[in-house]
Amino acid sequence: RGKGWGEFPGMRSIKCFPVSDALAAISTISVTDQEDEEGRRGIRRAEIDLIPLDDLLPHLRNMITTMPDSVQQAADHMFQARVWARIIDRALPKVGKKQPQIVFVYPSEGASSWQVVEAVVVRLAAAWPLHALPGWGRFFSFTTLALTAEGESRVVAIPAEQVEKAPWGHR
Numbered sequence: 001r002g003k004g005w006g007e008f009p010g011m012r013s014i015k016c017f018p019v020s021d022a023l024a025a026i027s028t029i030s031v032t033d034q035e036d037e038e039g040r041r042g043i044r045r046a047e048i049d050l051i052p053l054d055d056l057l058p059h060l061r062n063m064i065t066t067m068p069d070s071v072q073q074a075a076d077h078m079f080q081a082r083v084w085a086r087i088i089d090r091a092l093p094k095v096g097k098k099q100p101q102i103v104f105v106y107p108s109e110g111a112s113s114w115q116v117v118e119a120v121v122v123r124l125a126a127a128w129p130l131h132a133l134p135g136w137g138r139f140f141s142f143t144t145l146a147l148t149a150e151g152e153s154r155v156v157a158i159p160a161e162q163v164e165k166a167p168w169g170h171r
Contacts, residue, residue: 004147005042008159009033010111013145014063014118015153016056016125024056024139025049053139060126067119075119087124099135101156103149108159117157118144124155 008031015027027048034043051059064072087102102124106117121144141153147162 004162005031005044006033006035006040007042007161008108008145009042011108011114011145012111012118013143014122015141015143016060017141017153018053018139019050022053023050024053026051026059029145056139057126060122063122064119064126067115071115071119074116075123078116078120079123099154101149101152101154104155104157105160105163106157108161114145114159121155121157 010033011031013027013029013031015025015029017025017027019025025048027046029044029046032043032045033041035041036043064075067075104117104121106114108114121142125140125142136154140155142155143153144157146152146156146158149156149158
């Protein structure tokens with residue numbers, strides 16, 4: 001894993017996942033411009049915080065409020081009623097299918113522009129409508145930057161250029 005991260009230096013991914021019935025981990029992964037012993041660029045650096053599940057939603061909401069105002073406003077703009085309708089439709093459980101996954105695809109134009117996508121995903125993870133849907137509950141995993149949706153969190157964001165060159169094609 002990690003092949004392809006060299007295209008995203010300076011970007012970060014926030015990944016949130018359960019560790020136990022009472023704890024969640026929030027991992028902040030930064031893509032560096034360092035290379036490994038095979039010359040592949042994009043070595044990642046991770047910092048992990050463990051947070052009680054009861055404190056997770058307030059923590060996520062606080063993350064959003066500490067983002068720059070311009071990022072918060074752009075994320076608000078992306079959350080229009082029709083977007084919520086599509087999210088809810090994709091999030092509803094389908095008979096005989098595995099757990100639904102929401103995949104955001106957005107063009108990557110660098111670390112600062114990806115902050116808006118990050119804000120959208122964190123805002124979605126903290127929003128009550130998704131938690132009220134059957135099968136989603138009070139906690140679900142999310143990743144704000146991944147190279148593929150396969151084997152990823154329930155909510156994941158992927159740069160559009162990764163989807164275009166992926167063997168599994170467009171979604």
